Amino acid sequence: MDTFIQQLINGLTLGAVYAIVALGYTMVYGIIQLINFAHGEVVMIGAMVAFTVINALAGSGLPPLAVVLIGTGCAIPVCVLVGYAMERLAYRPLRRAPRLAPLITAIGVSIILQNLAMLVWSRNILAFPQIIDIKLYNIAGATITNVQIVIILTCILIMVALAALVYRTRLGTAMRATAQNPQVAGLMGIDINRVIAATFAIGAGLAAVAGVMVGTYYGIAQYTMGSILGLKAFTAAVLGGIGNVPGAMLGGVVLGIVEALGAGYIGTYTDLCKISGISDWLTQRCANDGHFVLFGSNYQDVFAFAVLIMVLVFRPSGLLGERVGDRA
Amino acid sequence: MSLLEVEGLEVHYGGIRAVKGVDLVVDEGELVCLIGANGAGKTSTLKAICGLLPSHSGSVRYSGQEISKKPVYELPRRGLVLVPEGRGVFPQLTVAENLAMGAYARRDGDVARDLERMHGLFPRLAERRSQTAGTLSGGEQQMLAIGRALMSRPRLLLLDEPSMGLAPLMVAKILEIVREIARQGVTILLVEQNAKLALEIAGRGYVMESGVLALAADSKSLLADPRVRQAYLGEGAA
Numbered sequence: 001m002d003t004f005i006q007q008l009i010n011g012l013t014l015g016a017v018y019a020i021v022a023l024g025y026t027m028v029y030g031i032i033q034l035i036n037f038a039h040g041e042v043v044m045i046g047a048m049v050a051f052t053v054i055n056a057l058a059g060s061g062l063p064p065l066a067v068v069l070i071g072t073g074c075a076i077p078v079c080v081l082v083g084y085a086m087e088r089l090a091y092r093p094l095r096r097a098p099r100l101a102p103l104i105t106a107i108g109v110s111i112i113l114q115n116l117a118m119l120v121w122s123r124n125i126l127a128f129p130q131i132i133d134i135k136l137y138n139i140a141g142a143t144i145t146n147v148q149i150v151i152i153l154t155c156i157l158i159m160v161a162l163a164a165l166v167y168r169t170r171l172g173t174a175m176r177a178t179a180q181n182p183q184v185a186g187l188m189g190i191d192i193n194r195v196i197a198a199t200f201a202i203g204a205g206l207a208a209v210a211g212v213m214v215g216t217y218y219g220i221a222q223y224t225m226g227s228i229l230g231l232k233a234f235t236a237a238v239l240g241g242i243g244n245v246p247g248a249m250l251g252g253v254v255l256g257i258v259e260a261l262g263a264g265y266i267g268t269y270t271d272l273c274k275i276s277g278i279s280d281w282l283t284q285r286c287a288n289d290g291h292f293v294l295f296g297s298n299y300q301d302v303f304a305f306a307v308l309i310m311v312l313v314f315r316p317s318g319l320l321g322e323r324v325g326d327r328a
Numbered sequence: 329m330s331l332l333e334v335e336g337l338e339v340h341y342g343g344i345r346a347v348k349g350v351d352l353v354v355d356e357g358e359l360v361c362l363i364g365a366n367g368a369g370k371t372s373t374l375k376a377i378c379g380l381l382p383s384h385s386g387s388v389r390y391s392g393q394e395i396s397k398k399p400v401y402e403l404p405r406r407g408l409v410l411v412p413e414g415r416g417v418f419p420q421l422t423v424a425e426n427l428a429m430g431a432y433a434r435r436d437g438d439v440a441r442d443l444e445r446m447h448g449l450f451p452r453l454a455e456r457r458s459q460t461a462g463t464l465s466g467g468e469q470q471m472l473a474i475g476r477a478l479m480s481r482p483r484l485l486l487l488d489e490p491s492m493g494l495a496p497l498m499v500a501k502i503l504e505i506v507r508e509i510a511r512q513g514v515t516i517l518l519v520e521q522n523a524k525l526a527l528e529i530a531g532r533g534y535v536m537e538s539g540v541l542a543l544a545a546d547s548k549s550l551l552a553d554p555r556v557r558q559a560y561l562g563e564g565a566a
């Protein structure tokens with residue numbers, strides 16, 4: 001098996017999902033300069049709602065694809081409502097407040113949503129029923145599953161649609177205008193409250209789809225799953241240049257691939273048995289199975305945050321982000 | 329009934345009274361200018377008229393209706409548009425997108441024809457339609473800001489210092505455009521520090537000093553008024 005190609009495929013799958021979630025962070029940041037730390041929780045709620053629906057319909061005899069689609073169809077409106085409500089109730093009243101206030105509020109919203117989810121869906125790890133027949137396909141010495149193919153293609157489709165929305169429609173132009181100068185946008189007849197609410201709603205809809213994907217890909221969901229996923233997607237947004245839509249897409253994919261390659265190779269490169277000659281103790285240790293791995297693939301998460309730190313140190317504006325001065 | 333009637337308008341910033349009881353009217357079809365030194369309160373007056381700033385007291389009636397409590401975004405729909413100080417173009421949108429945003433409030437299908445009209449009025453914008461607005465020169469940005477406002481088909485256009493920061497040749501050009509727009513039937517309230525040029529194209533003028541209107545007269549008498557000549561036209565005391 002070719003580790004490189006395999007991890008590339010896994011990374012692309014994960015990265016495509018990160019990109020979809022990162023878009024929610026970056027669009028909200030672009031328009032009101034708020035890092036919506038509760039966005040990861042919206043992904044979690046999407047996964048939870050999908051779990052409930054898919055679980056209920058698993059034995060119904062409906063085709064698996066239809067069950068997943070119905071699950072997604074239920075998750076999207078719930079998440080859109082959650083996204084809309086958090087903007088309306090938590091962030092809009094603080095629009096003119098110092099920037100720290102909405103940031104702290106975002107953390108509060110995140111805690112509230114997690115605890116609500118715990119009350120509704122319990123603290124347990126929920127296992128999605130295995131309704132999809134996993135099919136494996138070989139490409140270039142590696143395997144890709146039908147689920148991975150669907151996830152990657154769906155994400156590409158969503159990104160193309162979103163780019164068209166942002167760069168080709170009246171609403172998208174109004175969103176960019178509001179991001180650049182909300183006061184003048186108002187003078188042009190744009191109801192900026194509606195545009196901002198729409199931005200939250202769109203981001204939440206994407207989060208719902210991402211939640212369903214993550215849930216079905218890993219086969220599990222839990223009320224805490226949003227935190228780490230949210231942080232990684234936020235990292236992807238920062239990596240691409242926060243506020244920049246193509247940047248979030250690029251950042252997501254790059255982060256997914258870095259993470260997967262990192263996880264794939266870290267074990268090999270931190271296997272101390274490669275240098276077992278340097279001490280007798282090590283030689284003895286390696287006599288058993290020939291491996292003494294310092295960092296295993298369970299260190300996967302480290303890569304995302306190493307990337308975050310490196311971006312913040314060396315290129316805070318991100319891969320595609322404009323320097324702060326370019327904002328007029 | 330005048331198109332715009334402002335009565336006893338006061339604007340405060342915290343404890344600072346920036347506008348202290350302003351009364352002004354603009355009739356349909358007029359080009360009226362509001363001149364005054366930096367800090368006199370001209371921008372604050374315009375912002376309060378549009379509801380961008382809360383007015384402390386007084387009333388603003390547009391076309392007979394009180395508008396000071398109306399949300400800002402409703403005004404273009406009623407034909408009232410402000411071209412703000414500093415132009416306020418969207419720097420990362422293209423020229424064409426900026427113009428399209430000017431027509432945001434309109435629901436009729438005539439936008440394409442107005443776009444053609446803008447390109448006729450501002451050939452330079454036509455050449456640069458797919459460039460981002462941030463890459464335009466100051467004069468071109470001002471043209472874009474005015475063109476964008478015209479896209480909404482305004483009845484009343486409020487212009488806040490369109491000549492600010494422009495080279496003399498461009499100032500003359502912009503004011504010529506303002507005169508042309510007025511000739512086409514758009515009512516205009518023009519705020520300017522460049523008193524001479526403003527009074528030359530306007531029918532009437534108000535002079536603002538430290539938050540109050542010190543003078544109000546037709547342009548000819550203001551141009552001849554010794555106080556105006558001394559304070560705003562750069563002439564020594566007679």
Ligand SMILES: Nc1ncnc2c1ncn2[C@@H]1O[C@H](COP(=O)(O)OP(=O)(O)O)[C@@H](O)[C@H]1O
Binds near residue numbers: 346364365369
């Ligand atoms: N945001 C603000 N906060 C406090 N004071 C302000 C603010 N904006 C304007 N002012 C004050 O209000 C007065 C009028 O300002 P402005 O309306 O901008 O005058 P003008 O447009 O005639 O130059 C000035 O003294 C200015 O310092």
Ligand SMILES: [Mg+2]
Binds near residue numbers: 413489
């Ligand atoms: Mg001013």
